[in-house]
Amino acid sequence: MNIRMLMKNLWDDAAVSVTTGTLIPTLPLTSSQVYGRSLTAGITPDGTGRSAVQFNLNGFFLIDGLVIYRHWLSSGALWRLELFDGINCAGTKVYDSGEIEAVQTKNLGELLWLADPLVATIFETWPFKFSQLWLDEPLYAHSGRITLIDTLSRDGIHEFDRIYLGHSIQPGVNFNWGAEHAWQSNEQPKRSAGGSLFAAEKERLRQFSFELAYLVEEERPHLSEGIKHVGLSRDWFVSLYPGNGGLKEIEYAMACKFQSLPPLIGSAFNNYQTRISVQEA
Structure with a gap:
């Protein structure tokens, strides 16, 4: 999938x-x-x-x-x-x-x-x-x-x-190579007088970034409506490897919110592309 x-x-x-x-x-x-x-x-x-x-x-x-x-x-x-x-x-x-x-x-x-x-x-x-x-x-x-x-x-x-x-949005052509997965944290390391580095442990949250470079015209309005619907306030769910099974599927699936609303770029005739960045909600 x-x-x-x-x-x-x-x-x-x-x-x-x-x-x-x-x-x-x-x-x-x-x-x-x-x-x-x-x-x-x-x-x-x-x-x-x-x-x-x-x-x-x-x-x-x-x-x-x-x-x-x-x-x-x-x-x-x-x-x-x-x-x-x-x-x-x-x-x-x-x-x-x-x-x-x-x-x-x-x-x-x-x-x-x-x-x-x-x-x-x-x-x-x-x-x-x-x-x-x-x-x-x-x-x-x-x-x-x-x-x-x-x-x-x-x-x-x-x-x-x-x-x-x-009903999920599932483009016919998958995201490009180069999708990013990162663990984020609000931990703030501080160095002690003796030179040791300490930080209070806090929950790690994920951040994804990926590019959809081959969206056809029939797919564009569905993604555009989805972006307009959730904006920056609503939470939604994304799975980069649905059906893959195992740890990879779970690590690359999460409830999320947009970090910024992505533009849809008309890159060629009947083709659009966008880069999406989301953080765990």
Whole structure:
């Protein structure tokens, strides 16, 4: 798959409700519909470790991507996405992912032999996890259901920060060679009187920069509308290597915001290019 950019988040305007498990009143589902790391949604699962959230959209919309960002499910958690053409998960079921792994594991080449277990999660050293699901082709849906299955989640609840749902922008020609990935930090090293260099440890956040050099006219308005929609204030989700698996896919996928709004440059007949720089949100 080529890069996926999910800029118009249908989740934010959906009518959402818990259908399995019990909603925690102090951690409402609406927290997953607004940006802010201090806001989380939480559900107490049923006796089998299941929780489910139903969503109704404001009409029929194309969907090819779902992301649950900043969650604290265990490494063995499963999840499932179902999409329907009627409201309240009625009518024809147009998609069913089945119960699949919610937390990706390392590829064989990424394992530290004699150190990692044969099945090692990517997120061992991360402060949170996220799960992403990309459909091969977009499908129209009016409602859907997200099911989480986990008996070993943190504090025994299914807690998550943000959900992204919608139709991603996926250019026909992928980004150029030279894409940049960098870890950023607000740490400020200071040298002591004895010459030692110290800094108070703070969270590392990522920054991506990449160039799309071969956008055709049919792709230009979709990207332009996406940029106009999110501006500098809205968060969105980008995955540079969707479906790649392993640590590379996770390191190059994140909730983000633009550092500056990128121009679309008409570089040739029926061709546009742009360079995009984003920081982790």
